[in-house]
Amino acid sequence: MMDTPETSPAPLLPAHGETVPAQNRRGCLWLLAGALGCLGVLLLIPLIAIVFGFTSVGLIAQNVQGMFSGAPLPAAASVVSSQTLLVSMQPLGQLVTVSVQLAQADIQVTVQQGTGNLCGFSANHVAQGTIEAGIDFATIHPENITYQAESNTYTVTLPAPQLTSCRLDYIRQYDRSTTLCAVDWDEARLLANYTALLSFRDDALEGGVLTRAQQQTQVVVEGFVRSLTAANVEVVFETAPAPLPVSCQPQAPQGWTQDANGGWLRPGG
Structure with a gap:
């Protein structure tokens, strides 16, 4: 039998002068x-x-x-609001009996400006507004209410019905024209805003909004006084026309004036 040489296990630590294999590092x-x-x-x-x-x-x-x-990313928005400021406070003694909503589309505004109308532009607008009418109770005095005992009748004299509020609730601009200049599109929107509000006001007046307001006011006042007194009630309206409120007399856009033919002019182009 031949003797097999004994093998010693590999050292755990490298001997002096030897390096660690690169694979381990x-x-x-x-x-x-x-x-x-x-x-x-x-x-x-x-x-x-x-x-x-x-x-x-x-x-x-x-x-x-x-x-x-691969899905489309959702749009993200952030809104930073400032402190609310109280601009004004006005007491009102109005009875609003009719509210009319009106809408108008294709309000086209064309602005001609620049040499040869080089910077001219145009846009269409759609607008929606509200016209309200009723009675201003602030002008009523004690002598406006009389009582006749013989017929057990109260006679209430009220001022003529009037527009109480005119406002534009919504306006959107679309179909903008191409232009070579940096133009103020908000300028066209303001002209459309002014035109639409006046149109809504005049259309409501021509449509009999004041007559409808008078009829509704008579029904409301008669029912109210009768429920309190159990007497007969007669409502009479004054004939003098009431003035328009400020909201129904909008100011023209700053810098623009309107000529007799309805055209708009702005000095200096």
């Missing part, structure tokens, strides 16, 4: 690089949020998910 470097990469991703998320204006972690997650899924 390469694995450690990959592990370290992976850890630093994960840390970099975590640090990159806040940077992305700042650059793209995301305001919450949920929005970040949604946008990251959308990038990988």
Whole structure:
């Protein structure tokens, strides 16, 4: 029988002068690089949020998910409001008995300006407004109410019905023309706003809104006085026309004047 030479186990530590195999160190470097990469991703998320204006972690997650899924990213908006200021307070003694909603489309505004109308532009508008009518109780005095005992009748004399409010609730601009200049589209909107409000006011008056307001006021006042006194009631209206409120007399857009033919002019182009 031949004796087999004894083999000694490999040393756990390298002997003096020997080097560690490169394969072992390469694995450690990959592990370290992976850890630093994960840390970099975590640090990159806040940077992305700042650059793209995301305001919450949920929005970040949604946008990251959308990038990988191919779905369109949702629109995001932020609204910053300021403090509310009380501009004015006015006591009202009005009885509004009729409210009319009106709408008008294709309000075209064409502005000619510049040499050879080089900077001219035009736009269409659609508008919706409300005209209200009723009685101003602030002008009623004690002598406007009389009582006849023989017939047990109250006679109430009221001022003539009037418009109490004119307002534009909505206006939208569309079909803007092409132009070579930087123009003020809001200028066209203001002209359309003014024109639409006057048109709504005049159409409501021609449509008999004051007559309808008088009829409704008579019904309301008669029923109210009769319920309090159990007497007969007669309502009489004055014939003098009431003035228009400020809201029904809008100011023309600043810088613009209207000629006798209804055209608009602005000095200085």
